Structures are given as C-alpha cells and as structure tokens.
Amino acid sequence: MSPKTLYDKIWDAHVAHEAEDGTCLLYIDRHLVHEVTSPQAFEGLRMAGRSVRAPDKTIAVPDHNVPTTLDRADASTMTEDSRVQVAALDKNAKDFGIHYYPVSDVRQGIVHIVGPEQGWTLPGMTVVCGDSHTATHGAFGALAHGIGTSEVEHVLATQTLIQKKSKNMKVEITGKLKPGVTAKDITLSVIGATGTAGGTGYVIEYCGEAIRDLSMEGRMTVCNMAIEGGARAGLIAPDEKTFEYCKGRPHAPKGAEWEAAVAYWKTLFTDEGAHFDKVVTIKGEDIAPVVTWGTSPEDVLPITAAVPAADDFEGGKVGAAQRSLDYMDLKPGTPLSDIAIDTVFIGSCTNGRIEDLRAAANILKGKKIAVKRAMVVPGSGLVRAQAEEEGLADIFKEAGFEWRLAGCSMCLAMNPDQLQPGERCAATSNRNFEGRQGRGGRTHLMSPQMAAAAAITGKLTDVREMM
Amino acid sequence: MEKFTTLSGIAAPMPLVNIDTDMIIPKQFLKTIKRSGLGANLFDEMRFTQDGAEIPEFVLNQPAYREAQILVAGDNFGCGSSREHAPWAIADFGIRCVISTSFADIFYNNCFKNGILPIVLPEDQRDILMKDAEKGANARIEVDLEAQTVTSSDGETFTFDVDPFKKHCLLNGLDDIGLTMEKAAAIDTFEAEASAARPWV
Ligand code: SF4
Numbered sequence: 001m002s003p004k005t006l007y008d009k010i011w012d013a014h015v016a017h018e019a020e021d022g023t024c025l026l027y028i029d030r031h032l033v034h035e036v037t038s039p040q041a042f043e044g045l046r047m048a049g050r051s052v053r054a055p056d057k058t059i060a061v062p063d064h065n066v067p068t069t070l071d072r073a074d075a076s077t078m079t080e081d082s083r084v085q086v087a088a089l090d091k092n093a094k095d096f097g098i099h100y101y102p103v104s105d106v107r108q109g110i111v112h113i114v115g116p117e118q119g120w121t122l123p124g125m126t127v128v129c130g131d132s133h134t135a136t137h138g139a140f141g142a143l144a145h146g147i148g149t150s151e152v153e154h155v156l157a158t159q160t161l162i163q164k165k166s167k168n169m170k171v172e173i174t175g176k177l178k179p180g181v182t183a184k185d186i187t188l189s190v191i192g193a194t195g196t197a198g199g200t201g202y203v204i205e206y207c208g209e210a211i212r213d214l215s216m217e218g219r220m221t222v223c224n225m226a227i228e229g230g231a232r233a234g235l236i237a238p239d240e241k242t243f244e245y246c247k248g249r250p251h252a253p254k255g256a257e258w259e260a261a262v263a264y265w266k267t268l269f270t271d272e273g274a275h276f277d278k279v280v281t282i283k284g285e286d287i288a289p290v291v292t293w294g295t296s297p298e299d300v301l302p303i304t305a306a307v308p309a310a311d312d313f314e315g316g317k318v319g320a321a322q323r324s325l326d327y328m329d330l331k332p333g334t335p336l337s338d339i340a341i342d343t344v345f346i347g348s349c350t351n352g353r354i355e356d357l358r359a360a361a362n363i364l365k366g367k368k369i370a371v372k373r374a375m376v377v378p379g380s381g382l383v384r385a386q387a388e389e390e391g392l393a394d395i396f397k398e399a400g401f402e403w404r405l406a407g408c409s410m411c412l413a414m415n416p417d418q419l420q421p422g423e424r425c426a427a428t429s430n431r432n433f434e435g436r437q438g439r440g441g442r443t444h445l446m447s448p449q450m451a452a453a454a455a456i457t458g459k460l461t462d463v464r465e466m467m
Numbered sequence: 468m469e470k471f472t473t474l475s476g477i478a479a480p481m482p483l484v485n486i487d488t489d490m491i492i493p494k495q496f497l498k499t500i501k502r503s504g505l506g507a508n509l510f511d512e513m514r515f516t517q518d519g520a521e522i523p524e525f526v527l528n529q530p531a532y533r534e535a536q537i538l539v540a541g542d543n544f545g546c547g548s549s550r551e552h553a554p555w556a557i558a559d560f561g562i563r564c565v566i567s568t569s570f571a572d573i574f575y576n577n578c579f580k581n582g583i584l585p586i587v588l589p590e591d592q593r594d595i596l597m598k599d600a601e602k603g604a605n606a607r608i609e610v611d612l613e614a615q616t617v618t619s620s621d622g623e624t625f626t627f628d629v630d631p632f633k634k635h636c637l638l639n640g641l642d643d644i645g646l647t648m649e650k651a652a653a654i655d656t657f658e659a660e661a662s663a664a665r666p667w668v
Contacts, residue, residue: 016653016654025653027657039500040500040501150580150643154647158648158654159658160654162647252667258667260667
C-alpha cells in the first residue's frame, strides 16, 4: 500500500460513495449546529417532509447571538432578531430530537469549545458545522470544516456531504518556542508567512516539535485559524495528550470501547514517505509574539516592529495595505508598541479556553487596567466555572475586567458587544476585518498574554517585558 | 423539491433589463429564519409604497397577473448577490418559470435548486412571448420541460436548451438532497460497516 497522509486516512475511512468524476459523499460523524446558519436548513427539512437522519450525531448550541451579560436569562436583553433565532433553535432541537445545550445550561458556550469539552469531538472523526472556524476540531486529528446553510440541510437529511478531495499541505514548526510565544503566535505567523490564500485548496497538517509540545488547548488555537490561511481544514495527529484530554469526557467512549478507540487512534498519523503537495517549514525559535496591524489576518508583525508603509508591499497588496492603514488610522513607521488601545477583548473560539484565561490572569495578577473597557468572555459555562474555582475570575475582576457569561460576544458584531466607530481593540479572536467587531471598530489580533499586557499599559505591549 | 414537468399558466411581463436580486428581495428581508413566506415581499420596493400600500401599476398588483406562474423578463435577470432568498421569494409567490434572453449565473443555478425553470430564448422569441404576456389572463403560456418547448397562446412553439442533468433533477424533483437520497443504500451500507468498525462514534 502506498504511504498515506493523516488526511488521506481520515478521508478514505469516510467515503460512502464515489462518483466517476471523483465527487464523493463523505460520511459525517458529528454535526454541530448553532442558531445563525441553521434555521433555513430545518425549515427546508420541514418543507420537504424530511427528518434528521442521525439526531444522535447532531449537537446544537446557541452562541453567536446570545448576550454575555449576567442578566441574559431575561430574554428582553436580546434584540428581536436574536431572540427569534435562539427561539427557533430551541424549537428545532426539540422537534428534531437532537442534543441541545440551551442558553440556561452551564455547558452552553461557543460551539467549537463545547464540542471538544463534552467529548463529542474525537480523533479520526469527520466534523462539520455551519461556521468556518470548525477547523478548530482538527486539533484532535479530526477532519473538520465549515459548511453553508444548504449543506447544513444536506448533512441533517443525509449525514453526508458532497465533497471533492483537497490537496495535502504540511506546515512544520520545528524546535522550541521562546518564552512569551504561544500557539496564537504560531498560527498568526504561519498566516503572515503564507498569506490568507496560502492554504486555498489544501488541508493542512501541522506538525513538528513545537506543535507536539503544545497542549490540546494550544493545538485548537492553531487549527482554529487554518481557515484564515485559506485552508479547508487544519489537522494535528493525535497522541497521548489527545487521548488524555478525551478520556472521561461525557461523550467519549468508556471501558473496552475506549481501548478499541485508542488502538484505532494510534493508527492516525502520516506514513513515512507520504506525499504532500506543499510544504512550509518555520523554525519555532524564529517566532516572536506578534500582533496584526491591518485588516487582514495576514497583516502580522512581531510586536517589536513598526507600522509598515503601503509601498513596502507589491502588486495588489499596495492598495489593500493603504486601505488598511487608513481604516486602522495608523502612520507608517510608528512603533507597534506605541499604539494606544481603548478596549481589550479576551475570548472567542480561538482563545476562550481555560489555559488562555490562566495565561492572561498570570500577567494581570495584582495589576489594574489602563484601558477604557476590558472584558473576558469564557468560551463555555464550564470554562467560566473552572476559572472561578481557580480564582482567575477574581484576578480579572480586581484588575478591572468585566467577567462575562459564555458566547461569541465581541468576536463578531452580531450581539450587543460591539466596538464603537474608531474604537481600537486588542482582541484574542481571529478576524480583524473591517467592521468585524462593530462598524468602524479597529481590531488588533494577538495572544491572551499580549492582550493582558495591553490592558495593563493601555497600548500594544511586548509581554516579554512583563515576564 | 417540487417536480417540474409541464406548466400552463398566466405570464406576467417584466420588460425591465437587469432585474437584480435586491429588487427581487430587498436585504431587510434577509434576517428571516425562514425560506417560506418571502413571496409576500417579492419585488417589495417596486410592489409597495413605503407605508406598505400596493402600487397599482406594478404588474403583479394588476388583477390579471396576481396569479401569474410565469415571468417573461428583460435581459440579465437575477444579477447581484448569490442570496438564495431570491429564488425562494419567487417560488413562494407561486412563480415556477422565468423566461428571458439571459440570466445571471448564480441565480440561474439557484433556480434549479428551488424548483424553478429558467428558460433562455433568443430576443425575437422572447419578445413574442412578452407581447403574449401583455394580453393578460386570457393568454396562457404552456411550458413542457420533457419536450423542451414553450408554446404561446397562439400556438406558436419554441424550443429551448437545458442541461440534461439539471433537466433530469427538475423533472424528478431531485435537489442535491434528493440526489444523495437516491444513494441511500450506499450510505446505509457505509453506516453499518463504520459503526461496526468504530462503535464509539
Ligand atoms: S467565537 Fe467568533 S469565530 Fe468563533 S464561532 Fe463565535 S463568532 Fe465564529
């Protein structure tokens, strides 16, 4: 047998039908559903008199729209649109008999945090969700990607997806990371190096010592942003850390089934000599703590650098860079560490896990914020509870952070947590597009440590100076 | 998806060129959680005043055309965004067929996914049908997808082209989901084998 990549193996194990032109029906093991991209899909099922083929493999949780303020049990804190969408999900989950974590459930949270936390996401699975950051689940060695509403309906009805296979790309991060450098810096640096279209047409496998050294939380952060690099999905081969993370989770296998599962999971790695269509190698020790300066996730620079000029770029990027500089209101040559920040947002499916909160709290301990507004939005109710138990919540509150309930919050301007026009935010989320966090809002992406450091000084800051 | 075999219906004339998806369904109606019900807002800004009163001159508000099932339209129908709300709104209103000289690509494909037959005809033939449509409810246009013909109220018949696969799907009411369901046996087999091999999934 010819050697296979991890992606080849998972793909081959899920092809339920292949047409002559190579179009496949890929069987889906887990379908995650949230309130924004699903209503028309359920509506479509109703109109056609269809049911959900595998309700047991379908998990729903509202996250994008839900307020994260403490008073959210009161539905009047939601806008009309949000209330209608959340109510629709309540009803659809009930009518079609799928697993559901309502807003009132402590396990509610961002769909990509809830899936792994509850043990729904396991190695070797195919996972889809009507959301582009489904790539997150690739950290477990699961083939996971986002789909559109018509595909949501297709998966609900048939438990398959019509797909053509992508190409294989390897991103290797060699060696060790320097102190102060995190998974977020890895993933941003990769996008900075390859561009937002660098992964287009590919499924990326992240590997190398620096990736192996990451915790599961860190691996999720890396895979989460594979989509920002244009890839269909990001993958990391499962290992003992993965098994350890999964063990004992509510929906992970138990007993003999667990043993069988682990035995299978151990076969999920890229064979020696398997072919990759594209390879990118980055030295771990070359990665610095980074921030974004522009309005594309590829606009990445080490915190020690200065704002670039538009003509530092080539071709179409010159105009785009100028537009970014204007939108971000930045002057070329300004040291990044001189940029003053109004707001700090720690959360999202990229960096809303317990380890992220620990890292930020570690920097904030005993300090006060110097920004107008700072908020922490845990990725799930369980992350929130654990952070309270560990005393992290107190550190945040004493520093002057708002301690919120779980949801997508200020990652996207779809709920009341939004930036005002011109407001500048240090954010741990994944997209710095124009208007992403609110019309006219300016977003700098970075790691939780770097966001905490910015909160303390009121400007973009090299966290290494505080360590 | 509803099948499309033959249709005999009233055709509404819309000679305007470049009717875009914003005209078909303005963006304030996209926040809905439904794909049904959009027919009430089809061509909203052309059909109603700001305060919701009907604009009597608009073709679909005229008594003869309130039950129209066919549109005969100007060039480049359906240009603009990829929103599937446009064909949803058209189908929900009850229109099953649009005849024009040309369509925007995404809209054209979206029609087939939603049980609507878009027919491309040369300008002179479209114009004959446009005149026909202007006669109001007395003129019924006949469409036969199997035979790939459109027949005017005077009995003049034109043939049209359609991709054989799209035709097959529409004739049999097969959307992507319907097509996949034709392979249910393969999915069943796969599912049984997979759950034996990986019972924990
Ligand atoms: S946290 Fe942000 S990126 Fe993640 S699912 Fe929510 S909106 Fe999408």
